[in-house]
Amino acid sequence: MIAALLVSLIQVLIVLLGAPLLVGAMRQLRAVMEGRVGGGVLQPWRDLLKLLRKAPQRPEGTGAAFRLAPLLGVACCAVAAAAIPLVSTRTGLGAAADLIAAVALLTLSTAALALAGLDTATAFGGMGASREMTITALAEPAILTAVFALAAKVGSTNLPAIVATTLGHGARLASPATLLAAVALGVVVLAETGRLPVDNPATHLELTMVHEAVVLEYSGPDLALIELGAAMRLTVLLGLWSSLFAPWGVATSAGPTRLLLALAVFAGKTLALGALIAAAEVFMAKLRLFRVPELLAGSFLLAVLAVTASFFLA
Amino acid sequence: MSVNLVGTALATSAGLSGMAAAAALCSPVRVRVPMVGVLSALLGAAGLVAGGAALAGHGFSVRMPDLLPLAGISLQVDALSGVFLAVTGAVIIAASVYGIGYAAGPARGRLAQALWPLFAFSLLLVPAAASVSTLLVAWELMAIGSVLLVVSGDPADGRVREAGVWYAVMTHLGLVTILIGLVWLSAAAHTETFAGLRLAAAGVSPAVRGGVFVLLLLGFGSKAGMAPLHAWLPRAHPEAPSPVSALMSAAMVNLGVYGLIRFGLDLLGGGSRWWWLATLVLGALSAVYGIVQAAVANDLKRLLAYSTVENLGLILVGVGAAGVFEDSGHPLLAAAALTAALLHTATHAGFKTLLFLTAGSVLHATGTRDLDELGGLRARMPVTTALFALGALGAAALPGGAGFPSEWLLLQSLIHGLAVPGIVVVVVLPVAVGAIALSAGLAVATFVKALGTGLLAKPRSAAAEHAHEVSGTMRAGMGVVAAACVALAVVPGATAPALMRATAAALRGPGTSLALGATRQLTALGSTLSPLLVVALTLGAVLLLRAGLTLVSGRKRRRAPVPLWDCGAPPLTARMEYTATSFAEPLQRVFDDVLAPESDIDVTPHAESAYLVERIAYSRAVPDRVEHRLYNPVLHTVRRAGRAARALADGSVHRYLGYGFGSVVLLLIVLAAAQ
Numbered sequence: 001m002i003a004a005l006l007v008s009l010i011q012v013l014i015v016l017l018g019a020p021l022l023v024g025a026m027r028q029l030r031a032v033m034e035g036r037v038g039g040g041v042l043q044p045w046r047d048l049l050k051l052l053r054k055a056p057q058r059p060e061g062t063g064a065a066f067r068l069a070p071l072l073g074v075a076c077c078a079v080a081a082a083a084i085p086l087v088s089t090r091t092g093l094g095a096a097a098d099l100i101a102a103v104a105l106l107t108l109s110t111a112a113l114a115l116a117g118l119d120t121a122t123a124f125g126g127m128g129a130s131r132e133m134t135i136t137a138l139a140e141p142a143i144l145t146a147v148f149a150l151a152a153k154v155g156s157t158n159l160p161a162i163v164a165t166t167l168g169h170g171a172r173l174a175s176p177a178t179l180l181a182a183v184a185l186g187v188v189v190l191a192e193t194g195r196l197p198v199d200n201p202a203t204h205l206e207l208t209m210v211h212e213a214v215v216l217e218y219s220g221p222d223l224a225l226i227e228l229g230a231a232m233r234l235t236v237l238l239g240l241w242s243s244l245f246a247p248w249g250v251a252t253s254a255g256p257t258r259l260l261l262a263l264a265v266f267a268g269k270t271l272a273l274g275a276l277i278a279a280a281e282v283f284m285a286k287l288r289l290f291r292v293p294e295l296l297a298g299s300f301l302l303a304v305l306a307v308t309a310s311f312f313l314a
Numbered sequence: 315m316s317v318n319l320v321g322t323a324l325a326t327s328a329g330l331s332g333m334a335a336a337a338a339l340c341s342p343v344r345v346r347v348p349m350v351g352v353l354s355a356l357l358g359a360a361g362l363v364a365g366g367a368a369l370a371g372h373g374f375s376v377r378m379p380d381l382l383p384l385a386g387i388s389l390q391v392d393a394l395s396g397v398f399l400a401v402t403g404a405v406i407i408a409a410s411v412y413g414i415g416y417a418a419g420p421a422r423g424r425l426a427q428a429l430w431p432l433f434a435f436s437l438l439l440v441p442a443a444a445s446v447s448t449l450l451v452a453w454e455l456m457a458i459g460s461v462l463l464v465v466s467g468d469p470a471d472g473r474v475r476e477a478g479v480w481y482a483v484m485t486h487l488g489l490v491t492i493l494i495g496l497v498w499l500s501a502a503a504h505t506e507t508f509a510g511l512r513l514a515a516a517g518v519s520p521a522v523r524g525g526v527f528v529l530l531l532l533g534f535g536s537k538a539g540m541a542p543l544h545a546w547l548p549r550a551h552p553e554a555p556s557p558v559s560a561l562m563s564a565a566m567v568n569l570g571v572y573g574l575i576r577f578g579l580d581l582l583g584g585g586s587r588w589w590w591l592a593t594l595v596l597g598a599l600s601a602v603y604g605i606v607q608a609a610v611a612n613d614l615k616r617l618l619a620y621s622t623v624e625n626l627g628l629i630l631v632g633v634g635a636a637g638v639f640e641d642s643g644h645p646l647l648a649a650a651a652l653t654a655a656l657l658h659t660a661t662h663a664g665f666k667t668l669l670f671l672t673a674g675s676v677l678h679a680t681g682t683r684d685l686d687e688l689g690g691l692r693a694r695m696p697v698t699t700a701l702f703a704l705g706a707l708g709a710a711a712l713p714g715g716a717g718f719p720s721e722w723l724l725l726q727s728l729i730h731g732l733a734v735p736g737i738v739v740v741v742v743l744p745v746a747v748g749a750i751a752l753s754a755g756l757a758v759a760t761f762v763k764a765l766g767t768g769l770l771a772k773p774r775s776a777a778a779e780h781a782h783e784v785s786g787t788m789r790a791g792m793g794v795v796a797a798a799c800v801a802l803a804v805v806p807g808a809t810a811p812a813l814m815r816a817t818a819a820a821l822r823g824p825g826t827s828l829a830l831g832a833t834r835q836l837t838a839l840g841s842t843l844s845p846l847l848v849v850a851l852t853l854g855a856v857l858l859l860r861a862g863l864t865l866v867s868g869r870k871r872r873r874a875p876v877p878l879w880d881c882g883a884p885p886l887t888a889r890m891e892y893t894a895t896s897f898a899e900p901l902q903r904v905f906d907d908v909l910a911p912e913s914d915i916d917v918t919p920h921a922e923s924a925y926l927v928e929r930i931a932y933s934r935a936v937p938d939r940v941e942h943r944l945y946n947p948v949l950h951t952v953r954r955a956g957r958a959a960r961a962l963a964d965g966s967v968h969r970y971l972g973y974g975f976g977s978v979v980l981l982l983i984v985l986a987a988a989q
Contacts, residue, residue, distance in 0.1 A: 100725060
């Protein structure tokens with residue numbers, strides 16, 4: 001029990017400390033590929049520490065929803081990080097580490113942030129909230145249907161059980177059902193973390209921005225939490241994806257050396273996925289907002305195909 | 315002689331209902347409203363006790379042959395009835411207490427106040443009925459009571475009258491289909507008591523049973539707001555006074571589900587697979603259509619009414635899945651699906667009551683239900699805003715909300731449904747999961763919109779600016795149901811033993827695989843959900859972060875107010891805010907083909923020159939498309955037929971006598987031919 005709690009704690013800490021580094025690495029890779037010098041891998045951490053030292057402020061007319069959203073964003077990601085078997089399948093939440101609950105927690109943080117955007121009563125906040133909720137709402141069918149495809153084979157939505165089963169039957173990963181579900185969930189991860197082609201994290205143009213419009217009024221420590229929350233969300237979702245579709249390296253026991261190795265493999269996998277996204281983003285343009293539903297509908301269709309494939313090709 | 319708790323409680327509620335109605339008719343207006351409220355709340359408490367006792371395993375059965383001519387009254391309460399009795403009773407308590415502070419204008423009148431306890435009692439009578447005739451009488455009492463209560467708010471208002479007519483016609487068409495179905499069944503089975511039907515149903519031919527089920531699905535489905543028979547719901551719920559809306563939306567519509575479970579699963583014993591596939595598909599359709607309409611609705615109570623269509627659709631998906639699983643010999647899966655449906659019935663009743671009561675408070679304080687004119691209520695009505703947020707969390711089915719555990723359980727049962735053989739199931743189940751997920755996602759967007767534009771942000775009209783917090787009794791009514799919502803959201807496992815008894819009563823099979831006694835978590839079919847742990851961890855992390863932040867930022871607790879970013883062109887006015895309409899615009903575009911919104915731009919040129927514009931008027935409406943495409947043609951045809959029939963009645967007595975003679979001759983010929 002103590003070992004399991006320790007695993008969860010380690011997972012939360014690695015996500016908390018590593019997430020800004022992942023974002024820094026992705027930005028640096030993109031800068032290098034685009035021929036810029038870049039701010040270095042540590043730049044997001046420097047930004048965070050600087051923001052944390054500033055005085056907290058209260059934009060006029062904002063209320064509890066505005067102040068609570070940054071805290072909830074980080075908290076939800078932390079709980080999800082504790083539940084998902086990123087490093088070991090023996091997490092502290094045990095049987096309660098449910099895939100649907102983890103996904104719903106991340107949706108909760110999105111909803112809280114959208115409410116904060118609306119609470120500011122500015123056009124930017126409302127616009128961003130509206131776009132963010134539209135994308136979230138349409139991403140949901142693809143997520144849960146892909147979950148269906150994965151869970152139907154294992155007979156449970158328990159995350160450690162799914163990961164342990166995949167680890168035990170490595171050949172299942174190559175089945176059409178798993179591959180289709182991987183693509184479907186991959187598209188959704190991009191949409192949920194606000195990456196290209198759904199949202200451009202580097203833009204502040206009101207015609208196109210989604211996430212950045214919601215958080216426009218945040219400053220100081222609140223902004224630091226928002227940035228940290230966004231980075232953690234990216235890390236957690238990439239970690240979830242790799243745990244589901246590339247679980248190699250995830251420890252099934254709680255031995256210290258095994259855990260250290262798993263930690264290194266997790267960092268490597270997440271960095272590799274991040275690098276892949278960053279490299280792809282160099283060559284990609286943002287989709288028009290009203291083309292995004294087509295992308296998400298395509299992802300949903302792939303997920304339905306995954307379910308059907310898992311039935312017919314079992 | 316031992317006293318039967320269920321029977322005593324039901325008798326008490328009948329007595330209280332009569333007392334409250336008498337008090338309403340006799341007492342002066344000043345004491346009338348509080349007295350009716352208190353007595354009705356006690357009536358609800360009696361219903362809750364009856365339901366709770368039934369769920370704890372106490373049965374009750376009574377026959378009163380002299381009470382009604384020909385058939386008499388038969389009552390029987392088992393655990394399945396208990397679920398609906400308990401839910402209804404709890405809703406009555408909250409809505410009655412709330413109604414004391416809410417009633418105003420015509421709703422304080424003798425008739426409106428006397429109707430309330432009678433309607434409430436009829437809601438308790440329906441699930442307790444044990445014969446076809448008793449059920450039909452209770453059903454009709456419930457229909458009449460609710461129709462009169464819908465129009466009791468402001469009978470002079472044209473929209474209220476229109477809603478009343480729609481509702482009266484649709485509820486009676488539903489009654490007619492149920493009546494035909496049940497009479498057909500009783501005639502075929504040669505009995506009208508439920509106990510007799512249960513035994514005789516197996517001997518009835520499958521064709522008759524199928525026909526009866528289709529009629530019952532239409533009748534009970536229309537009461538449960540099943541698309542496309544939902545058209546009365548978004549009309550009647552917004553126009554009714556808010557406690558009435560709450561009682562209708564959280565308690566009355568459930569009885570449609572009760573009817574389907576009682577007759578389809580229990581008395582008819584499951585039947586064929588196509589019955590339940592039809593139920594499942596119609597449920598999924600209702601869920602998606604309801605929430606898409608809710609996402610673009612601007613009227614707060616209309617939004618909630620469409621959300622009811624969505625949630626009842628989810629419940630029907632659960633009932634349909636239970637039927638499919640039962641038919642294919644998977645009793646454990648069937649029990650899990652039915653448990654999910656019953657749990658969602660309870661959780662939906664909780665958060666929908668809370669939402670309708672808080673929406674009523676908003677309406678009471680501002681006089682408008684239009685989200686585009688609300689906003690800024692969080693500072694003016696903090697209690698209402700907090701409670702609405704709690705209800706919205708439940709309706710959005712997010713962790714910490716009441717709707718989450720029940721939707722989770724529903725998904726669990728569907729995920730395991732691939733074990734059922736058959737191509738249709740393989741196609742239907744993933745699409746049903748997709749439909750549930752889409753409705754859950756859109757529900758998040760819908761309730762972010764309702765909370766964010768309706769109660770947060772800045773006021774968009776003078777009415778919202780001058781709002782005030784509502785009275786103590788209204789807050790008490792909302793508080794009671796809020797506490798129930800929190801309990802259902804955090805420890806849903808506590809309901810497991812009761813729900814297991816109820817599913818066992820409906821399915822007559824082995825019990826469900828829900829973990830018994832584990833109140834901290836919900837375990838079903840190899841998966842576990844622990845809402846308590848999730849909520850506690852998240853709240854703990856929030857507090858920890860807050861403490862850490864205070865430590866880092868060095869006790870700079872006071873936040874300095876700073877102006878909002880106004881693009882350098884102050885001041886920011888309320889007209890620059892995003893409204894509910896603008897929030898829903900992207901979704902409206904995405905679902906353009908489903909919603910078919912009507913927008914109209916009217917450009918008036920200047921009198922001097924056609925090139926100068928004097929005025930531009932833009933209007934947009936999202937009519938209910940089902941209503942347009944399905945109901946309007948029928949209404950037109952009926953109206954045309956009525957007008958054409960006028961030519962038959964020209965006032966000539968000879969002609970009328972001729973009609974009579976002709977009919978008798980025709981009848982005799984038919985009878986002779988039939989001999």
